[in-house]
Amino acid sequence: MPESPIRKLVPYAEDAKKRGVEVFHLNIGQPDIETPEAALQAVKENDIKILSYARSEGSEEYRKKLSQYYGKNDIEVDHDDIIVTTGGSEALLFTLGSVTDFGDEIIIPEPFYANYNGFSVANGIKVVPIVSGIEDDFALPPIEDFEKLITDKTKAILICNPGNPTGYLYSREELEKLKELVLKHDLFLIADEVYREFVYDGIKHHSILSLDGMEEHGIVIDSVSKRYSMCGARIGCIVSKNKNLIQTALKYAQARLSSPSYALLASEAALETPSSYFENVIEEYDARRNVLIEELSKIEGIKVSRPKGAFYCIAQLPVKDADDFAQWMLEKFSDNNQTVMVAPASGFYSTPGSGKNQIRIAYVLKKESLIRSVELLKLALEQYTD
Amino acid sequence: MPESPIRKLVPYAEDAKKRGVEVFHLNIGQPDIETPEAALQAVKENDIKILSYARSEGSEEYRKKLSQYYGKNDIEVDHDDIIVTTGGSEALLFTLGSVTDFGDEIIIPEPFYANYNGFSVANGIKVVPIVSGIEDDFALPPIEDFEKLITDKTKAILICNPGNPTGYLYSREELEKLKELVLKHDLFLIADEVYREFVYDGIKHHSILSLDGMEEHGIVIDSVSKRYSMCGARIGCIVSKNKNLIQTALKYAQARLSSPSYALLASEAALETPSSYFENVIEEYDARRNVLIEELSKIEGIKVSRPKGAFYCIAQLPVKDADDFAQWMLEKFSDNNQTVMVAPASGFYSTPGSGKNQIRIAYVLKKESLIRSVELLKLALEQYTD
Numbered sequence: 001m002p003e004s005p006i007r008k009l010v011p012y013a014e015d016a017k018k019r020g021v022e023v024f025h026l027n028i029g030q031p032d033i034e035t036p037e038a039a040l041q042a043v044k045e046n047d048i049k050i051l052s053y054a055r056s057e058g059s060e061e062y063r064k065k066l067s068q069y070y071g072k073n074d075i076e077v078d079h080d081d082i083i084v085t086t087g088g089s090e091a092l093l094f095t096l097g098s099v100t101d102f103g104d105e106i107i108i109p110e111p112f113y114a115n116y117n118g119f120s121v122a123n124g125i126k127v128v129p130i131v132s133g134i135e136d137d138f139a140l141p142p143i144e145d146f147e148k149l150i151t152d153k154t155k156a157i158l159i160c161n162p163g164n165p166t167g168y169l170y171s172r173e174e175l176e177k178l179k180e181l182v183l184k185h186d187l188f189l190i191a192d193e194v195y196r197e198f199v200y201d202g203i204k205h206h207s208i209l210s211l212d213g214m215e216e217h218g219i220v221i222d223s224v225s226k227r228y229s230m231c232g233a234r235i236g237c238i239v240s241k242n243k244n245l246i247q248t249a250l251k252y253a254q255a256r257l258s259s260p261s262y263a264l265l266a267s268e269a270a271l272e273t274p275s276s277y278f279e280n281v282i283e284e285y286d287a288r289r290n291v292l293i294e295e296l297s298k299i300e301g302i303k304v305s306r307p308k309g310a311f312y313c314i315a316q317l318p319v320k321d322a323d324d325f326a327q328w329m330l331e332k333f334s335d336n337n338q339t340v341m342v343a344p345a346s347g348f349y350s351t352p353g354s355g356k357n358q359i360r361i362a363y364v365l366k367k368e369s370l371i372r373s374v375e376l377l378k379l380a381l382e383q384y385t386d
Numbered sequence: 387m388p389e390s391p392i393r394k395l396v397p398y399a400e401d402a403k404k405r406g407v408e409v410f411h412l413n414i415g416q417p418d419i420e421t422p423e424a425a426l427q428a429v430k431e432n433d434i435k436i437l438s439y440a441r442s443e444g445s446e447e448y449r450k451k452l453s454q455y456y457g458k459n460d461i462e463v464d465h466d467d468i469i470v471t472t473g474g475s476e477a478l479l480f481t482l483g484s485v486t487d488f489g490d491e492i493i494i495p496e497p498f499y500a501n502y503n504g505f506s507v508a509n510g511i512k513v514v515p516i517v518s519g520i521e522d523d524f525a526l527p528p529i530e531d532f533e534k535l536i537t538d539k540t541k542a543i544l545i546c547n548p549g550n551p552t553g554y555l556y557s558r559e560e561l562e563k564l565k566e567l568v569l570k571h572d573l574f575l576i577a578d579e580v581y582r583e584f585v586y587d588g589i590k591h592h593s594i595l596s597l598d599g600m601e602e603h604g605i606v607i608d609s610v611s612k613r614y615s616m617c618g619a620r621i622g623c624i625v626s627k628n629k630n631l632i633q634t635a636l637k638y639a640q641a642r643l644s645s646p647s648y649a650l651l652a653s654e655a656a657l658e659t660p661s662s663y664f665e666n667v668i669e670e671y672d673a674r675r676n677v678l679i680e681e682l683s684k685i686e687g688i689k690v691s692r693p694k695g696a697f698y699c700i701a702q703l704p705v706k707d708a709d710d711f712a713q714w715m716l717e718k719f720s721d722n723n724q725t726v727m728v729a730p731a732s733g734f735y736s737t738p739g740s741g742k743n744q745i746r747i748a749y750v751l752k753k754e755s756l757i758r759s760v761e762l763l764k765l766a767l768e769q770y771t772d
Contacts, residue, residue, distance in 0.1 A: 001634060001641065004640040050419070051618040052416055054618055093642070118638070254393055256501075
């Protein structure tokens with residue numbers, strides 16, 4: 001198993017805190033947004049006496065409510081097209097296990113969410129990266145580049161939309177191109193859409209399952225973690241019209257028996273969250289994004305991709321080795337007893353040497369903290385010597 | 387993925403209920419015992435505002451309390467020897483992934499918990515069964531039989547103690563023999579000890595980690611599910627003094643980010659459960675076991691193994707095909723609009739054709755229900771024709 005790249009710096013951050021240094025955490029996707037009240041209340045007011053197993057695939061009631069949620073998002077699915085999982089992580093683990101055999105390959109545009117590597121290793125499959133560039137904000141690579149990488153071992157293409165760590169939002173045209181590609185080569189298109197609601201600039205998110213003809217080829221990975229700021233719930237799901245996929249995923253679900261019951265209560269209640277909650281949250285993230293990009297752009301030598309969704313962005317720094325720089329900020333740098341922790345982007349690439357001068361910034365802190373964080377980054381860059 | 391054998395009959399049980407037939411569920415290990423009040427209260431009184439990720443390996447506080455719990459059970463471990471997991475299922479999945487490569491083998495005395503198959507398939511490894519017999523209540527097979535099965539691909543021996551589905555409790559002498567075997571061949575001994583507390587007749591449970599010299603070779607799989615009647619919590623752990631194993635399992639844990647936060651609250655509080663709770667629960671299970679065995683023994687042609695632990699027993703029926711018989715009881719049989727659901731034991735064997743005339747009975751119902759269930763079983767056997 002590869003080590004999670006975000007974790008490597010954790011001991012240095014702990015040491016900094018022991019020295020009394022305040023660390024601004026731009027390194028992780030743990031939002032500071034409050035969980036919807038309905039979800040919290042459902043758990044507080046539970047009348048469980050025996051904390052029993054839940055149904056392996058999730059209760060029919062919850063899945064029916066989920067299918068209504070998807071209907072509102074232009075995804076026409078039945079409750080039978082849904083397997084409830086223990087987080088988006090498990091949804092991806094089961095999906096990869098279901099569509100591949102040992103030694104098979106999946107193509108993923110890089111940079112990509114680092115744990116895709118872990119789930120692939122756990123399933124004995126090979127990740128084939130396809131490079132997307134900061135120059136065009138990490139847009140979809142040319143379809144010809146995908147075709148060059150497809151072998152008889154390729155089983156699926158995996159995208160994250162909107163993207164972690166890039167913040168890129170695929171257009172309908174890009175998704176149509178991917179659809180044609182997977183239909184032509186009889187592959188699965190797996191889309192991690194856990195950040196679906198978090199899109200900005202009035203642009204609409206398109207699910208791969210809203211495209212005609214994706215019934216047998218499209219698989220959506222979903223999660224309540226970011227949507228309702230419920231990362232600790234560990235509830236997600238697999239959505240697909242492909243009956244074979246759902247049946248195989250169900251066997252994985254049955255082998256682990258059940259998702260966590262309290263979290264299921266919270267997740268079902270979370271579906272009642274009023275739209276005003278999302279309006280406020282998205283307004284807040286949008287404002288944070290704008291501040292972050294504006295402040296970063298003032299720093300000489302930094303190139304930053306403007307995210308259209310999620311709450312991450314990739315920044316290219318005027319340093320040779322962002323891993324070393326990020327560690328140095330925790331080990332050696334502080335201003336007014338404060339420093340900042342970022343995720344070196346190299347861990348989001350699987351092509352060796354790629355992204356060495358890039359970092360991922362999660363804009364999950366309040367505006368003032370973001371402004372101060374960028375100021376710290378600027379000061380650090382001025383003091384740092386390769 | 388193999389289908390869970392217990393699930394095959396679920397649609398027949400659902401049909402029976404639709405016809406208005408009451409079904410006594412002796413087929414699953416979902417206890418009817420109430421969860422300890424301390425655990426339930428901890429969740430009801432939580433003051434969580436943001437349901438955040440928990441630490442991947444579990445909080446230091448919880449693991450320290452767990453190490454105290456283990457200390458009381460003759461298992462001397464530090465909090466660093468523990469990785470908190472999402473149920474015993476995940477503990478086993480991570481452990482098998484950590485100690486094997488694709489194509490490796492693990493030896494498991496059969497009959498064994500059916501999902502061991504699923505986790506093995508998910509990890510691309512081969513289960514090598516070693517037969518234990520109902521004649522001696524499923525005691526440990528001779529060590530020579532193990533040695534015949536060990537190849538250069540064998541990485542571990544997996545036992546469940548006390549056993550699901552057998553109820554067998556390994557003696558200290560048996561565990562010492564296994565210890566010598568794994569030390570001689572440099573294998574891991576993995577013990578699923580989730581039923582540790584549920585032992586009867588005044589016999590003591592011995593953990594493999596209470597034996598001297600198991601530091602590098604012993605791995606305990608544990609769970610709160612049965613101990614505190616918290617199957618729906620989905621909290622378990624891996625316990626081992628082997629640092630490499632713990633480091634590898636930690637990477638699996640980090641890839642899936644976190645165990646469920648609410649359930650962690652409940653599980654930590656559950657450690658405060660007074661010993662009177664267990665005394666009552668064990669007394670109840672013991673009484674149920676005695677009633678079940680007594681009633682079963684009255685039926686002509688039934689051979690039943692007397693369980694010393696857990697809450698299952700294997701019964702051998704005077705039928706050729708217990709799968710067919712169990713299905714028939716749900717489809718065709720009823721008395722006074724009642725019938726009984728059992729788990730055909732063939733699903734707990736991986737040697738083809740083994741256990742065809744056996745069933746597993748979970749004594750998770752009240753005494754009166756057990757008595758009526760056995761009565762129904764008796765009537766069904768009288769009416770059933772192969």
